[in-house]
Structure formats: C-alpha cells, structure tokens
Amino acid sequence: AGLPPSSFGIHAFPSFFTSDLYGFPFHPTSNNDYGPYWLKAASHTFGMPIDPDDILPPDEQVIAHVAKKLRSLLPALHNAHLVQVDSCVYDVSPDEGFILDRIPHDPRIVFATGLTG
Structure with missing residues (x-):
C-alpha cells in the first residue's frame, strides 16, 4: 500500500515475472478490502512436499527475499509498506x-x- 497511482495504478502498471518473482496491480472489488494502488507480489519458489491440509505460516526468509528483490526491481517501492502476507500452496x-x-x-x-x- 502507499504506492503512487501514476506509477502503480491499475492502468499504469503492467504485470511482471522474473525467474523467481511475479507481481501485478491488485484491483479493488466489492468482494475484497484491497486498495486501488496495491501491488500483489509473490515468490515462485518451491519448498518441501507437504500435506495440503497443513496450515503453514508465511516464511519470514521468503518475505525478506521478496521485499528486497522488489525494492531492487522497483525503487519506487522503497517507502511502500506490507499490508498482508499469505502462504500459497x-x-x-x-x-x-x-x-x-x-x-x-x-x-x-x-x-x-x-x-x-
């Protein structure tokens, strides 16, 4: 959250994909609480095999890696703050x-x- 609309709005910011990271603008709808200038970013990396019924907390090392790489790729994200973190299996x-x-x-x-x- 806290991204400038001229750079990160739904009509200004394209999706991106690197070898281990992807992201796209998140568009608010009546079904979610997301802001109009939010960015969804995720790490496309693999961990160990798991039971899909297990609830996994987000991995702090992955969060730090994604944040560091995002700020390197997109310097305008330097002052943006993290709003939500989830594990996606x-x-x-x-x-x-x-x-x-x-x-x-x-x-x-x-x-x-x-x-x-």
Missing part, C-alpha cells in the same frame, strides 16, 4: 508443466494436474 509437476490426459479405460474422462499456481 499449489501443486507443481516436476518440470512445472501442465498435465492433461485421458483415463485409458474411459476416454470421456479427462484430468488435469500440476497446475503450477
């Missing part, structure tokens, strides 16, 4: 590709997995 195939196939004994059934976020 998703399935990832070994090569990060999608898996889309049919069940051999019934070609009417299609499955997809490894959706990488």
Whole structure:
C-alpha cells in the first residue's frame, strides 16, 4: 500500500515475472478490502512436499527475499509498506508443466494436474 497511482495504478502498471518473482496491480472489488494502488507480489519458489491440509505460516526468509528483490526491481517501492502476507500452496509437476490426459479405460474422462499456481 502507499504506492503512487501514476506509477502503480491499475492502468499504469503492467504485470511482471522474473525467474523467481511475479507481481501485478491488485484491483479493488466489492468482494475484497484491497486498495486501488496495491501491488500483489509473490515468490515462485518451491519448498518441501507437504500435506495440503497443513496450515503453514508465511516464511519470514521468503518475505525478506521478496521485499528486497522488489525494492531492487522497483525503487519506487522503497517507502511502500506490507499490508498482508499469505502462504500459497499449489501443486507443481516436476518440470512445472501442465498435465492433461485421458483415463485409458474411459476416454470421456479427462484430468488435469500440476497446475503450477
């Protein structure tokens, strides 16, 4: 939060993706409490295999890495402050590709997995 609208508004700021970080402007809707000049940024890195039913607290090292890299990429973020942190768990195939196939004994059934976020 606290980003200048001329640089970080929904119509001024594009999405970005680096080898381990991505981000985009967050548009407020009636369904959320997000401000009009907020940026969502996340680390696209992998940890250990987990049980999806486990509740994981955000990793402070990942938060520090994302903040440091964001400020390096976008110096205007130097004075921005962190509003919310969440852990996002998703399935990832070994090569990060999608898996889309049919069940051999019934070609009417299609499955997809490894959706990488």
